[in-house]
Amino acid sequence: MPEQHPPRDGWYPLRFDYVNTISYLNLEGDHNCVTGNGARFIHGLGLESYADREDNAPRARGLAGNLAMLIGLIAFSCRTQDLDAVLIDDRAWRHHKWTDHSRLDGRKLDLNADTQPP
Numbered sequence: 882m883p884e885q886h887p888p889r890d891g892w893y894p895l896r897f898d899y900v901n902t903i904s905y906l907n908l909e910g911d912h913n914c915v916t917g918n919g920a921r922f923i924h925g926l927g928l929e930s931y932a933d934r935e936d937n938a939p940r941a942r943g944l945a946g947n948l949a950m951l952i953g954l955i956a957f958s959c960r961t962q963d964l965d966a967v968l969i970d971d972r973a974w975r976h977h978k979w980t981d982h983s984r985l986d987g988r989k990l991d992l993n994a995d996t997q998p999p
Contacts, residue, residue, distance in 0.1 A: 906946030917941030922979035
């Protein structure tokens with residue numbers, strides 16, 4: 882990315898706008914976390930660091946927004962060779978909801994970590 886010109890020359894955190902308990906993904910949203918907590922899509926799409934930390938937050942009801950960014954998150958949820966299958970065959974994004982898939986995510990686990998993800 883060093884050869885790119887701003888704004889494409891760096892990494893930028895995800896941002897969200899809220900409509901009730903639906904989070905809208907965008908680069909210039911007003912919030913730096915998903916509204917609510919406890920939804921499966923938070924883990925399935927690797928958004929743990931964007932989860933609402935409030936214990937009394939309502940349950941997150943959905944994720945919408947910038948389509949390219951959503952497809953990017955889905956791409957991170959599976960191995961490269963499985964993206965078409967996740968999007969088309971498994972239909973992991975169905976009826977405006979993340980329904981998950983059974984494909985491997987391709988993430989590399991830290992073998993020195995004390996705990997492994999579920």
